[in-house]
Amino acid sequence: MFVDESRLHIAIQKSGRLSDYSRGLLRDAGLRIQNGKNDLTARVENFPADLMFVRDDDIPTFVSDGVCEFGIVGENVLQEFALGDLEPRFEILARLGFGRCSLRIAAPEAVAYDGPATLQGGRIATSYPRIVRRFLDDNCIEATVVKMNGAVELAPRLQIASFVCDLVSTGATLEANGLRPVETVLESEAVLIRTSRPMADTKAEQASRLVSRIDGVLATKESKYIMLNAPSEALQEITAILPGAEAPTILPLHGRPGHFAVHAVCQESVFWETLQKLKGAGASAILVLPIEKMMM
Ligand code: PRT
Ligand code: ZN
Secondary structure: OOOOOOOEEEEEEOOOOOHHHHHHHHHHOOOOEOOOOOOOEEEEOOOOEEEEEEOHHHHHHHHHHOOOOEEEEEHHHHHHHHHHOOOOOEEEEEEOOOOOEEEEEEEEOOOOOOOHHHHOOOEEEEOOHHHHHHHHHHOOOOOEEEEOOOOHHHOOOOOOOOEEEEEEOOOHHHHHOOEEEEEEEEEEOEEEEEEOOOOOHHHHHHHHHHHHHHHHHHHHHHOEEEEEEEEHHHHHHHHHHOOOOOOOEEEEOOOOOOEEEEEEEEOOOOOHHHHHHHHHOOOEEEEEEEOOOOOO
16 A cells, blocks of 8 residues: 555545445545545545545554554444554544444343353353453453354354354344343444554644544534523523533624623534523524534
8 A cells, every 4th residue: 555654644444334424524524535435545635635445443553553643443443452452552532423333242032141140151252352351351250252253143043152242233133133132341433543653743733633623523513503582681591501502692682772692602412492491591582503614
């Protein structure tokens, strides 16, 4: 793989559950990605960065080695890597809100499960042997961990193991194989990671530009702009209700003495219940608007 030293390198999954979301996030951050999906790399036209399309399992290694400055990967893959590497060199910059799943231990329907002690002396098939081992150690359980690279849910039927530990989202796969989840070992989602290896000054500058853009995208996903009118005596209660709003702007309303317009960026979800509370506190003409871009 040819590596251009003057550009940032961002590793994302080539094809799989995280690919479209990862590309989408970078696009929302304003990166225009050049090539088709099947290439190994793609140039970003309007930012000094190249994308590397790889297996998700390779992303922690690339970032830790400094081959790529950034990567997007599931916490499950990242933790399994970190538990095995003597000196993992990356930091998690942000949780990205996609690729959500849980790593769960499951038992055949017929097995009476009564807490981790039930696993004592048993065999657990998994693609995440280090994470499972940590769970067993934390619970002072001795059991055999059998590493499988796929089709883990078949292990009990094939008598390879009595339990499995696998990723679950809807639970349909476990159910179809006569298994039920009994322990959650890890809650996972995709995260943005950055290498901890030193970068040249210009690269470091570009890297922080990229991070602040991505932070902006993540912030706008939840954030809303709220505008409302309120009498002065209700202002204190209303500003306390506004979710995640710092220092709202308060302006006098023309022609209505004692009445004010309140404008605020709310950095948390705004629900109908919140609007009802605001109204109950004396607010009127409440508007909630999406925010397209934000840079803090
Ligand atoms: O080729 P490459 O190695 O890059 O891809 P991969 O096949 O290893 O990974 P991929 O694309 O399947 O998943 C990438 C990441 O998505 C995982 O590492 C997780 O962080 C996340 N993710 C989210 C999931 C799931 N949800 C998920 N449900 N990864 C896998 N699954 C599988 C699970 O292993 C099981 O086989 O889906 C099945 C269970 O799904 P339900 O809905 O039946 O519970
Ligand atoms: Zn993989």
